Amino acid sequence: xxxxxxxxxxxxxxxxxxxxxxxxxxxxxxxxxxxxxxxxxxxxxxxxxxxxxxxxxxxxxxxxxxxxxxxxxxxxx
Numbered sequence: 334x335x336x337x338x339x340x341x342x343x344x345x346x347x348x349x350x351x352x353x354x355x356x357x358x359x360x361x362x363x364x365x366x367x368x369x370x371x372x373x374x375x376x377x378x379x380x381x382x383x384x385x386x387x388x389x390x391x392x393x394x395x396x397x398x399x400x401x402x403x404x405x406x407x408x409x410x
Contacts, residue, residue, distance in 0.1 A: 339364035375400045 335347040337360035344360040351357075352369055359365040370379040374390050375397035385392050385406045392398040395406045 337361070337364050339368045373397050 334343045334345055335358055336343055337347065338358055340360065342360045347358050347360055349356050349358050350365050350369065357365070357368060359368070366379055366381055370381050371384070371391040372378070373380055373384070373393040375392055378393050380391055380393050382393075385395055385398055385408070387398060387403045387406060390401075390403075392401070392403070392406075395408045398406045
């Protein structure tokens with residue numbers, strides 16, 4: 334039986350996520366998020382929504398970006 338690459342669980346309903354041409358196997362969305370979602374540079378939370386980006390640095394929201402000195406980003410237009 335395939336194993337989840339995050340927790341090692343043997344599970345008959347493993348699913349595959351392909352990111353940047355690489356395949357990853359997980360038993361839950363929780364494990365996939367833990368392994369693949371970017372982390373906010375300010376608060377450290379996993380970004381599972383759109384988030385915001387400045388020059389390759391990811392933030393969960395414009396407020397966190399502003400806390401790191403980034404200006405001009407908005408959560409919505």
